Amino acid sequence: MDVLVTGGAGFIGSNLVELHLSKGDTVYAVDNLSSGSADNISTFKGHKNFHFFNADLLTWKELPEVLAKVDRVYHLAAVLGMFLVLEHPVLTIESNVKTTERLLEILSKMKKRPVLMIASSSEVYGNQTGLLDEDRALVLESTTKNHANYPISKLCNESMGLAFYHELGVPTIIVRLFNTIGKRQSERYGMVVPRFVKQACENQPITIFDDGSQKRSFCDVRDTVNILYSLTGNPRAIGEVINVGNDEFITIKELAEKIKKIANSSSELTYAPYSEVYHGGYIDIHERHIDTKKMQSYVHYEYQWPLAETIAYLVRHHKHV
Ligand SMILES: NC(=O)c1ccc[n+]([C@@H]2O[C@H](COP(=O)([O-])OP(=O)(O)OC[C@H]3O[C@@H](n4cnc5c(N)ncnc54)[C@H](O)[C@@H]3O)[C@@H](O)[C@H]2O)c1
Numbered sequence: 001m002d003v004l005v006t007g008g009a010g011f012i013g014s015n016l017v018e019l020h021l022s023k024g025d026t027v028y029a030v031d032n033l034s035s036g037s038a039d040n041i042s043t044f045k046g047h048k049n050f051h052f053f054n055a056d057l058l059t060w061k062e063l064p065e066v067l068a069k070v071d072r073v074y075h076l077a078a079v080l081g082m083f084l085v086l087e088h089p090v091l092t093i094e095s096n097v098k099t100t101e102r103l104l105e106i107l108s109k110m111k112k113r114p115v116l117m118i119a120s121s122s123e124v125y126g127n128q129t130g131l132l133d134e135d136r137a138l139v140l141e142s143t144t145k146n147h148a149n150y151p152i153s154k155l156c157n158e159s160m161g162l163a164f165y166h167e168l169g170v171p172t173i174i175v176r177l178f179n180t181i182g183k184r185q186s187e188r189y190g191m192v193v194p195r196f197v198k199q200a201c202e203n204q205p206i207t208i209f210d211d212g213s214q215k216r217s218f219c220d221v222r223d224t225v226n227i228l229y230s231l232t233g234n235p236r237a238i239g240e241v242i243n244v245g246n247d248e249f250i251t252i253k254e255l256a257e258k259i260k261k262i263a264n265s266s267s268e269l270t271y272a273p274y275s276e277v278y279h280g281g282y283i284d285i286h287e288r289h290i291d292t293k294k295m296q297s298y299v300h301y302e303y304q305w306p307l308a309e310t311i312a313y314l315v316r317h318h319k320h321v
Contacts, residue, residue, distance in 0.1 A: 002026040002070040004114070006057050006099070007077035009036035011185045012119070012177070015221045016074055017041065019229060021049055028066045032056040035081060040184045057099040064106050072232050073116045075103055080121075080150060081189025086278055089146045096153035100160055108168040115171045117232045118161045122178040122245070122288050123151040133291035134176070134241045147283045158241060171238045173231060178245030178290045182221035182310055183317060190278075193218065196256055197311065200263035201318040205270040209277050212253030212269075215287040219246035220305035230299040237298050245290040248307050262308065263315045 003020050007013040008029025013036065020027045021044060029041065030053040044050045053060060057077050067073065077099055079085065079092045100118060107113050125132045126139030138155070141148035161172040179192075187194035199206045227244050231237045250258070256269050274284060295301070305313075 001072065002028070003072045003074065004028045004030070004066055004070045005074045005076065006030050006103075007036060007075075008052065009033055009038065009041045010076060011036075011040070011182075012180060012221055012224060013074070013076045014040040014184050015182070015225045016076070016228065017044060017050065019225045021047055025049065027051070028070065029053070030055055030057055030060055030063075031077065034079070035084060035186065035189060037186075058095065058102060063102070067103075067106055067110065067114065068112075070114045073103065073114050074119070074228065074232065075100060075116060076119045078119065078153075081191060082147070082278060083188070083190045085150045086146050089149045092149040093153050096150075097156045097160075100157045104160055104164040104170055104172075107170045108164055113169075113171055115173065115232055115238065116161070117173045117175060117228065118157050120154045120158050120174050120176045120241075121151065122176055122243070122290065123285070124155050124158065124176060125288065126151065127283065127285050129287050129289075131289050131291040132243065134243060134294050141283050145283050162239070162241075165239045173237045173239075174241040175228065175231065175244045176241065177224070178243065178288065179216050179218045180221050180224045180245070181218045182305075182314070185221070192216075192252065192255070193259075193311070193314070196259045197263065197314045197318055200259045200265040200267050201315060203266050206256045206260060206267045208252055208256055208269060208271050210274055210284065211271060212251060212256065214252045214285070215249055215289065216252065216255075217245055217247050217249050217288070217290045218255075218307055218310070219244070220303075220310040223301070223303050223305055226304075227295065227299055227301050230301065231295070234298050240294075242295050242298065243290050243292060244295055245292065246303055246307075247290050247292050249289055250307065258308065259311055259315075262311045
């Protein structure tokens, strides 16, 4: 099959490219290399089935032509990561909304349409506790905080995708990704696991934001892309909103301790208040616990990489052993 991955030089995008190439598919990828990098896709360069476009999705001129060739589109291109979102609120809301709008408008005018998977985020649940299932009412964040631009941009993507599906028949699947971790994730934009792994491997203090009692569930990107692959191939998933992640639930302090132990590190754990780390309107999300029932009803997936194994893999990778 032929697929298009937007944000294909990013963390999740490059892992999806790898998965599809390994299955013998033809992969088109577009990325403006803003938070992604050429390094992420260097191993696929020269592969006969891989076609990379260094372009912004908003203006990429080959987009209609490529959409006409492919069976699936994974729309992952977005501005994300707390540091970027807080520093660039205009780019976040404009780019995240308009890229999705452009895709949907072109697709709605085509006769034969590929399936479009839109990557949303668990951030749309806002600051809520308990198991988060897809039917939960959503809690909007105050727009006076710059942080809000990210979940609101993702909510716009969801509602546009579903509107184009219901009224114009564009076959759209919305996935709400929860924290994803693994190879090629950058620590530059505030992602916790790559940052802790780097600090532990270099025996530097591991900086926990706030008191470390925040809870998250982390999914290895290799599991994530397998799940996205299955969901996007399932016609029953069209028109649905589906959480994607792993429900192994852990506090950030426990995560730091686990990484320290696996890295055999002498790092001390230190604490920094959010006000010292984030500027421009950060909202604390205390816990984010995925309900995977709906996802599992579509994919019946057995996870292959538990958290400890992903961490061990990242530690080996960081230490080049
Ligand atoms: N990583 C996670 O834990 C997580 C959690 C929830 C949701 N998501 C969503 O998954 C998707 C992929 O995230 P990721 O972690 O791989 O992030 P990433 O930053 O590595 O990937 C995003 C990619 O999009 C590219 N990009 C941004 N704007 C673009 C534009 N206008 N045109 C072309 N390319 C553009 C970036 O250069 C980058 O390579 C995003 O939509 C994100 O919101 C990720």
